[in-house]
Amino acid sequence: MWSQPYDVLIVGAGVAGSALAHSLAHAPSSARSKPLRIALLERSLAEPDRIVGELLQPGGVAALRKLGMEDCLEGIDAIPVHGYCVAKAGQNVHIPYPDRVEGRSFHHGRFIMALREKAKKAPGVDVIEATVNELIECPFTKRVLGVRATRQGEKESFFADLVVVADGCFSNFRSAVMGGAAAKSATRSHFVGTILEDVKLPIPQHGTVCLVRGNGPVLLYQIGEHDTRMLVDVRAPLPSDLKAFILSNIVPQLPASLHTSIHTALLKDRLRRMPNSFLPPTEQGGAHTKEGTFLLGDAWNMRHPLTGGGMTVAFNDVVLLTELLSEVRDLHDWQEISRVLHRWHWRRKGLSATINILSVALYDLFGAEDEALEVLRTGCFKYFERGGECIRGPVSLLSGIAPSPLLLANHFFSVALYSIWVMFTHARPVQESGREKPIQAIPRPDEYPGLAVKAVYVLWTACVVFGPLLWTEIRWW
Numbered sequence: 001m002w003s004q005p006y007d008v009l010i011v012g013a014g015v016a017g018s019a020l021a022h023s024l025a026h027a028p029s030s031a032r033s034k035p036l037r038i039a040l041l042e043r044s045l046a047e048p049d050r051i052v053g054e055l056l057q058p059g060g061v062a063a064l065r066k067l068g069m070e071d072c073l074e075g076i077d078a079i080p081v082h083g084y085c086v087a088k089a090g091q092n093v094h095i096p097y098p099d100r101v102e103g104r105s106f107h108h109g110r111f112i113m114a115l116r117e118k119a120k121k122a123p124g125v126d127v128i129e130a131t132v133n134e135l136i137e138c139p140f141t142k143r144v145l146g147v148r149a150t151r152q153g154e155k156e157s158f159f160a161d162l163v164v165v166a167d168g169c170f171s172n173f174r175s176a177v178m179g180g181a182a183a184k185s186a187t188r189s190h191f192v193g194t195i196l197e198d199v200k201l202p203i204p205q206h207g208t209v210c211l212v213r214g215n216g217p218v219l220l221y222q223i224g225e226h227d228t229r230m231l232v233d234v235r236a237p238l239p240s241d242l243k244a245f246i247l248s249n250i251v252p253q254l255p256a257s258l259h260t261s262i263h264t265a266l267l268k269d270r271l272r273r274m275p276n277s278f279l280p281p282t283e284q285g286g287a288h289t290k291e292g293t294f295l296l297g298d299a300w301n302m303r304h305p306l307t308g309g310g311m312t313v314a315f316n317d318v319v320l321l322t323e324l325l326s327e328v329r330d331l332h333d334w335q336e337i338s339r340v341l342h343r344w345h346w347r348r349k350g351l352s353a354t355i356n357i358l359s360v361a362l363y364d365l366f367g368a369e370d371e372a373l374e375v376l377r378t379g380c381f382k383y384f385e386r387g388g389e390c391i392r393g394p395v396s397l398l399s400g401i402a403p404s405p406l407l408l409a410n411h412f413f414s415v416a417l418y419s420i421w422v423m424f425t426h427a428r429p430v431q432e433s434g435r436e437k438p439i440q441a442i443p444r445p446d447e448y449p450g451l452a453v454k455a456v457y458v459l460w461t462a463c464v465v466f467g468p469l470l471w472t473e474i475r476w477w
Contacts, residue, residue: 007038008162009038010040010163011164012167012168013042014167015053016296016297018115019064019314020318021122024038039128040119040128048108054108055103056073057311058103060312061103063312063316072114075114076114081105084395085202088210093385097395098395098399101399103399130151130156130158132167134148135148136157143334146159165177166296166297169185182282185277187275189234189275190275191305192242192246192272193229193231193232193272193273195229196227196258206221208220218231219231232246233306278302280472281300281301282300285337285341286342289341291334296321316352320348321344350405354408357466361412376462378419382419390411393407397411409466420458423455
């Protein structure tokens with residue numbers, strides 16, 4: 001069965017796909033004489049149940065407002081978020097958002113359903129429940145003409161001038177769209193999640209990041225009036241008994257006020273997990289991508305979810321892409337679409353590169369796996385304790401309101417240098433013979449030569465963390 005042809009066909013009605021369908025339908029365009037016909041295809045239109053994608057940074061809220069979709073945050077029991085609390089060994093640092101901006105946290109599925117409902121009401125948009133099986137290609141030019149899908153048990157073909165693949169982190173079509181140019185995703189850990197009921201976080205309406213010795217960080221944030229999400233970062237390979245691992249290794253290091261709720265949640269709820277993947281963006285269009293199609297959202301570019309920046313990047317991508325596509329007269333013209341994709345790739349860099357780099361770099365620091373990274377993690381915590389610009393700058397980057405890789409580099413290496421200063425001048429635990437517990441002692445002058453060598457290693461480690469991440473963003477292929 002063949003459907004009527006569309007102007008744009010979007011595979012995946014998640015965050016990026018739903019937003020793009022609504023945005024394109026409402027975008028003013030002097031280049032086209034008639035409104036677009038858009039098909040939004042999704043395998044299941046039932047409410048999804050995921051443990052990530054539940055915190056939208058202030059930069060994402062601002063982008064959602066530009067798209068005319070801010071009301072999707074209403075009526076879903078969303079919680080205002082005013083910043084972060086970083087907890088380490090019983091000490092807390094308050095990191096508020098600047099200028100009274102707000103984020104939102106919520107149940108992922110409720111937000112997705114609101115986005116889909118908004119897309120359904122957009123003029124010219126058909127939201128269709130169908131499983132996309134393959135891309136339809138012209139046998140002569142290899143241009144993508146549409147997709148074959150299964151709807152209510154029947155095979156159906158959908159055709160469009162332009163096919164946008166936004167089917168998420170587990171994309172079935174990433175390689176088909178980009179071929180050999182597709183970047184490879186890397187997974188170093190998993191988030192293991194559950195919901196705690198009626199708990200009191202150290203600072204209400206703030207995301208809480210708990211730094212845990214010997215493990216990745218633990219995130220807690222309220223996603224409803226009674227529900228608080230807990231995400232435990234667990235490195236690969238995963239333990240065979242995750243609940244026992246969390247109870248014995250993680251819970252004792254968390255605030256005591258959370259222990260009872262965590263035990264209750266682990267007894268009555270199953271733990272779910274999600275891979276924490278990093279997928280750098282590769283330029284699309286021209287020879288880099290199969291003609292007639294391109295990737296959007298997590299199908300194309302992923303970052304570690306520690307900073308909660310994924311949806312912020314996605315909504316900002318849609319804002320820019322809609323603006324550029326509204327200038328295109330003929331969506332079938334691949335040369336023009338390729339020029340749009342090139343401009344889009346580099347215009348998005350300010351925000352996307354900042355959040356992408358920050359997410360992985362901060363994870364390396366918070367999930368310190370060696371001695372140098374532990375020095376950087378301690379220095380980062382104490383850097384935040386200084387307050388002022390040492391908090392305002394980093395949280396502006398994290399929240400998506402200061403899209404500046406240069407500012408990020410400045411603060412990252414300021415943390416590195418301050419970490420070295422802390423290593424020389426601050427007390428650290430020292431185990432002395434005859435004492436059961438270590439004492440706190442400032443390094444002696446005779447220790448300085450060894451610390452100087454260690455300082456070089458710490459600075460080198462900072463460069464090794466930051467440099468490759470920056471390269472993945474500025475390279476031209």
